[in-house]
Structure formats: C-alpha cells, structure tokens
Amino acid sequence: MKILVINAGSSSLKYQLINMETEAVVAKGTCERIGIAGGKLTHKANGKEFVIDKELPNHTEAISLVLKELVDKEAGVISSMDEIDAVGHRVVASGEAFTKTTLVTDEVMEIMDEIAELAPLHNPAAILGINACRAVMPDKKMALVFDTSFHATMPDYAHLYAIDYDDYKQYKVRKYGAHGTSHKYVTGAAAEYLKKDVKDLKIITCHLGNGSSISAVDGGKCIDTSMGFTPHAGVPMGTRSGDIDYAAAEFLCRKKGMTMEEGLTYLNKKCGMLGISGVSSDFRDLTSASEQGDYRATLALNMFSYACKKYVGSYMAALGGLDCIVFTAGVGENTACVRRDVLSNMEAFGIHLDEEKNLQKNDGTIHDISAPDSRVKILVIPTNEELVIARETAALV
Numbered sequence: 001m002k003i004l005v006i007n008a009g010s011s012s013l014k015y016q017l018i019n020m021e022t023e024a025v026v027a028k029g030t031c032e033r034i035g036i037a038g039g040k041l042t043h044k045a046n047g048k049e050f051v052i053d054k055e056l057p058n059h060t061e062a063i064s065l066v067l068k069e070l071v072d073k074e075a076g077v078i079s080s081m082d083e084i085d086a087v088g089h090r091v092v093a094s095g096e097a098f099t100k101t102t103l104v105t106d107e108v109m110e111i112m113d114e115i116a117e118l119a120p121l122h123n124p125a126a127i128l129g130i131n132a133c134r135a136v137m138p139d140k141k142m143a144l145v146f147d148t149s150f151h152a153t154m155p156d157y158a159h160l161y162a163i164d165y166d167d168y169k170q171y172k173v174r175k176y177g178a179h180g181t182s183h184k185y186v187t188g189a190a191a192e193y194l195k196k197d198v199k200d201l202k203i204i205t206c207h208l209g210n211g212s213s214i215s216a217v218d219g220g221k222c223i224d225t226s227m228g229f230t231p232h233a234g235v236p237m238g239t240r241s242g243d244i245d246y247a248a249a250e251f252l253c254r255k256k257g258m259t260m261e262e263g264l265t266y267l268n269k270k271c272g273m274l275g276i277s278g279v280s281s282d283f284r285d286l287t288s289a290s291e292q293g294d295y296r297a298t299l300a301l302n303m304f305s306y307a308c309k310k311y312v313g314s315y316m317a318a319l320g321g322l323d324c325i326v327f328t329a330g331v332g333e334n335t336a337c338v339r340r341d342v343l344s345n346m347e348a349f350g351i352h353l354d355e356e357k358n359l360q361k362n363d364g365t366i367h368d369i370s371a372p373d374s375r376v377k378i379l380v381i382p383t384n385e386e387l388v389i390a391r392e393t394a395a396l397v
Ligand code: ADP
Pocket: 208, 209, 210, 211, 212, 238, 281, 282, 283, 284, 285, 329, 330, 331, 334, 335
C-alpha cells in the first residue's frame, strides 16, 4: 500500500509518498510560491533531486505537477496513479468537530469550512490543498489527520479556561494544543525503544522547534499540553511570546498604539527568542552569540530552558510520576545546551542527564542520553509527522 501525504500551506505544498509495507519514503518534495510569480517544484526520488521552474497559479496546478512527476519516466516512482492507495492530509486545527482521523466527504468539508477560523493561517490553506487533490483525484480515498487529535483526550479540567462556561459552550474557546502528530509519533517510538507497553508509561514529550509544545502523556493518552486555543501559548518560541499576562498584552497595545490584531501579530512575530535576544529566532544563531558572550542571547536561551523546566516539573505532578522524557524537533534534537539546562538540578526527581551522551550529534536515530543511575529515561527521538499521517490514513482506509 502506498499513501501520499500532503501538507499544504497558503503558498507551498509539501508531499511524501510512503510505502506502508516498509514505511520508507519513496519520493518527496515541495512546491513553492503557489499563486506568486516564480513557482517551483523540488522533487526527490530515485536518489536524485529534480527541480522544475514552473508558474503554479493555484494548488490544483501544483498537485497536478506533483502527480506528473510521480509517474514521470525519469523522476517517477510509480507507473500510474492507481498505485496511490489513499491520500492523507495534514490539518492543523479540528476544534471539537473532529477528535480523530476522518475520511473526506462533502459533509466533512462543509464542517472544515465552518471551523477554518480556528486556525486562520493554516486551515484555509489545508482546505485549498484538499480541494485541489479532490479535483485532480476525484475517486481517491482521502483522510484528514489533525494536529489536535492527540490532545483530544485531555480531561475537561485540563483543557478548559476559567471563563464563563456558557461562553465555552457557545464559542468552543478552550485548549486544543498543537504538534499532536509529533507528540504521538515520539510517544510510540519511545515505548518501542524502551520495549515497554505504552499503557505502562508516563512520558513528557518536548517538541522544541521554531514553535514548541510540551505534553504530558499517561499510558499513551495526552492529559495536558502547553499550547492552548492557538499556538500562541506555552513556552516562549522563535518569534512568539508564549504565555503572557493578557493585561500586559493590552497595556502594550495601548502604549504602542496597536490594535488588538496588530498586538497579536507583534506577539506572534516580534517576540520570543527574537524579541529578547535582538539577535535571531534561530537557536543556532542564539547559541553561537551566547558563546561569544552576548547577554541578551544568553538571556533568551535561559528564559526558554527555564520555561520548559517548569512545564516538565508541573507535568510530573500532573502525571503523578515519570518514566521518560523525550526531546524532539529542530531544537529538541539538535541543541544540547537546551536539553542540559531544561534538566539541570532535577536529580531529586530521578532525572539525571549523561552530559557526554547529551553532546552526541543528531544522526537521525534515537539516542538515550540518560545517566545509568537516572530513574527517568531521557531520549532524543527524531520526529516523523508524515509517517503518523500515513499510518493513520492507511488504518482508516
Ligand atoms: P519548525 O518545524 O517549528 O519550523 P524546526 O523543528 O525545524 O521548526 O526547528 C527549527 C529550530 O531548530 C531552529 O531554531 C534551529 O536553529 C534549530 N536547530 C538547531 N540545530 C539545528 C540543526 N542542526 N538542524 C536544524 N535545526 C536546528
């Protein structure tokens, strides 16, 4: 069985064709500048990279070009479209409308339109991608895999905000979380690596990238996560503030003469690591600036690690114990000093990092970086969100 995984953005479309027998990526690529002059497809298959410069006025043209490449004589990996058994689409937000992977139907797409406002930067783009695929492959089974599904198991007392309950009921304003496919992947991979049944494990998964979220997972089920109604919440991120007193945000808006919308853009794009350091949102730049003695870059890194540490501590309390901590995504997989600082001084809780193992370079495999006497296992696991989307799609169809 072969599954085509699609991750559509407003002007880009990423894809992977995955062979489910081996779980190997057969081909993958990205369409860039959709709807903007200078469209381009970069397609990787058969050990080669193929770059096609072609105007891509809309997502339908983009997906048509992708399918053409997949069956192409030189760049192709399948002889006909019939070899694609189903398509799995990544969708950022499901609201309360969908709590699990769902087959695409006309009714489902109507609901998707209704909930698009929950993730205005992401869901409308996903809808464009799904509609384009439906236009080009009308008979193909398609599944929607939601980033929020993994967090649907959070109990009410964890996912609700303390607002008027009737407003929650009417507007569905509550925590939904994010990066769910990544948290799900590393949860399963950790259990497999530790040769334990996931039902017997209490795990804290730290997806630390440009956007970051931390989840508490009990017996394979998410019981809490750091992101909220939107990805603005939780630890500070590349350019996002993360958790902030809402009255401080309103005060800043007044002082800087920003509308609420401008204030949100400010908190989303100009704050976080970039705002504090004044150097960069990129952790590679931050660590090198910090090594050269830059005070604000060091401060940004310290704020990030401290915020992560507090989530780890609070989730240990929420879980009532801990067996394993997982680091994943760009920063979690590659930035040793962040892992060191997040877990420093936690020996009293059974968490003991092996400083030398922690310095091992990311080679795309799982690393156990816990010291031999650490009661809690500390793992670095490269994430694989596309594989979760493919697995979920295959299971559904
Ligand atoms: P997102 O998917 O949220 O855009 P990523 O998970 O790709 O983000 O993480 C990007 C972050 O990971 C950047 O801040 C980057 O500096 C950091 N990072 C650190 N080391 C590496 C590395 N060797 N390769 C890629 N990203 C790295």
